[in-house]
Amino acid sequence: MARRYTLQISGDGIHFWSYRDGQRRRYPAVKHHFTKSLLARSRVLVLPASEAAPRGWHHCSFLESIVFAVSSSLWVLFVLYAIAAFFGRISSLRLYLGNDLFSSSSIRGLPVEDTSDAEWTAFLKLLKTLVPAVVLQNVLIRALPEVSHLYCRIFVSTAFLLMTFGLYCTLFIFGILFLSVCLQKLGFRHLIYVVNLSIVFLGVYHSDLIQKWMGNPLGDNNFLLLFEVAVAWSAIRAISFGVTSSAERSTASMCCYFLYLPCLVLGPVTNYNDFINQIQTKRTPSARESLKQACISICRALLWFAVMEIMLHTVYPMATRIDYHIAREELRPVEFFGFSAVLMLHFYVKYLMIYGLAEEAARIEGLWLPERPRCTLRLSSGAEVWRTFDRGLYLWFLEAIYIPLGGGFFASSLCFVFVCFWHSSSLEVQIWCGLNFALVVVERKILALPKFLQIILQCPLHWLAVGSNMFYLGGLDVGFDFFSKLYEPRTFCCAFVVSFFACVVGRHFQHQDRIFYRTHAERSGTKHKTQ
Structure with missing residues (x-):
């Protein structure tokens, strides 16, 4: 035996x-x-x-563990090889990219830096006011009695909005809050959807009208982008507390949830009832515990910030995306797939920093926000990407759209319609959402098959998942080129083998993530949702 x-x-x-x-x-x-x-x-x-x-x-089994170890090693080696190949090519092409996409490095001896990512630049500017506000909020929470903590959080968030966006923009965000609270108190829950989705429409599609109506208070394009995002997230939070809050909840608790500082501007969104239950039941950590958590958070942030800086100084992901027509004919298939991996890694690290900052800031106060994104390079299932990358938005879909509509095909389709609406409905976004919806439907159909057969069938679905993301991250040309290069006879067989390894890795982490979410829900005292 x-x-x-x-x-x-x-x-x-x-x-x-x-x-x-x-x-x-x-x-x-x-x-x-x-x-x-x-x-x-x-x-x-x-x-x-x-x-x-x-x-x-x-x-x-022991055999399965060996298969996972071999598959993960080969998958990592291929990704590193492809990124290295792309690095070698883009180093020679950088001089042909637009000079306005780069700036000289602030650190002597380093190459020029890719500064073409508006979201990352705006995030760095936001940190100048957000970090001091988070520190002030934690100091006040420990200095004041617990009964005043709700009002303390509201006060600090209001001061932060005034310092960051000014009076008119702050009043606009408070107008969303006031209107939603009134509709909730009056019992007009369906109107909450209509009003706040209209606000999202204005913020995403006609932000210039809002600025013109308020007298253009934001001259800096970075703060204009941040305000547009803050308005959209505010409307999402208003729907959450307007639809799910009960009559026993106080207006102060709604305001605290709506204005909670760590996720006020850039997200993530969290469930209203889960958040308020934590506020009411969780104890504030001691100064020693908070200091320890703050040190851990700073070390993590510095590590991932270093990874982002290395990418911006070496592989220039956003500059290559913007001037892709220059590099398009020069990239061999392996270099192109390295470019695809760089785009996905850059997107992951950026939102790991944005959402991770909010999660760590809340953790210092003893609160749990939705989990930070999972790396898309290790996910082979389209459904898992939606479950694990923006966990807060996924849970909001369940709470505000999927479950109220009874689940099923129609509810799922409306979730993807909302995603398309949320991301401005451009042609590449429409293709991205359509492919992902088809991917999720097909993946549900193969769940009843044996595990090995699932992995074999998952390989072409893995291509579809990555290719759909290329439309969103890289645009139409990058998305179409991904599929055209993939189905070249010389690369097809190699891509199938590599995708098999990726699917083995993806299935392992899929199970691991489910365990993690269950553990996270138990720690935070929130409901565990696995739909």
Whole structure:
């Protein structure tokens, strides 16, 4: 009989079990803290098929663990090779890209920096007022009695809006809040949808009308972009508390949720009832706990900021996207796929910083926001991308659209219609949403098939998932070129093998993410949603 193994992590260390001929042997506990924490975070438990894994563990055979290790190694090597190939090509093409897309580096000795990403530039400007406001809010929360914490948060957020956007823009955001609270108190819940979706329409499609009506108070394009995003997120939050809040909730709690500082401007959105339950039941961490969490958050932020800076100084993702017509004919297939990986990695790191900052700032106060994005390079399922990248918006879809409409095909289609509406409905966005909707529908149909057959069928769906993202991240030319290069005879077989490895990795992390979300929900005291 073959020998099988189990790793068991308990309070006194890591125990290694072996099974053979019906005998089970337990080896001494491993005390090494780093090894213990590393294995605990990996969430992988190798068990005999006859035994059920404990809750929260990934149950797999020894063969499956070997397949995952080999697949993940080969997948990572291919991605790194493709990015390196793209780096070699774009280094020689940089001089042909527009000079207005770059600026000299603030650090002597580094190459020029890609400064063409308006979202990233606006985010860096926002930090100058957001970080001091977050620090002030935490100081006041610890200095004032708990009964005043709601009003303290409202006061700091109001001061932040005034300092960042000025009086007229602040009054406009408060107008959204006032109108939504009045409609909620009067019981006109359907009107809350109509009013706030109209505000999103104005903010996304006709922001110039809002600025003209208010007298153009924002001269800086960066702050204009931030205000447009803040208006859209405000309308989304207004729908959440307007549709789900009960009569017992106070107006102060609605205002605190609507104006909560860490996610006030750039998101993510969080469920109203979950947020208020945390405010009412969670204790404020001690100064020592908050300081420890702040140090961890700063280290994480510096790490990912360094990754972003390296990309902006070496592979120039947004500059290449804007002047793609210059590099288009020069990129070989492997270099083009490296460019695709760079676009996805850049997008992931940017929103990891934006949403991660909000999550870490809330964690310092002892609150839990929706989880930060998962890297799209390790996701092979279109449905998982929607579940895990913008987790807050996904849960909002469930709460405000999918569940009220009873679920099913029609509700799913309306969710993607809203995504298209939310992202300005350009042609590339329409293609992106349409492909993703088709992808989600097909993926549901193959769930009943055996696991290995699912992975085989998932390979072309993986191409569709990545290709659809290229329309959104790179535009029409990049999206069409992805599929044209993919189906060249020389690259088709290689792409199928690489996608197989990616699908093995994706299935592993899909299970891991489900476990993580369940654990996160238990810690935060929120409802766990897995639809």
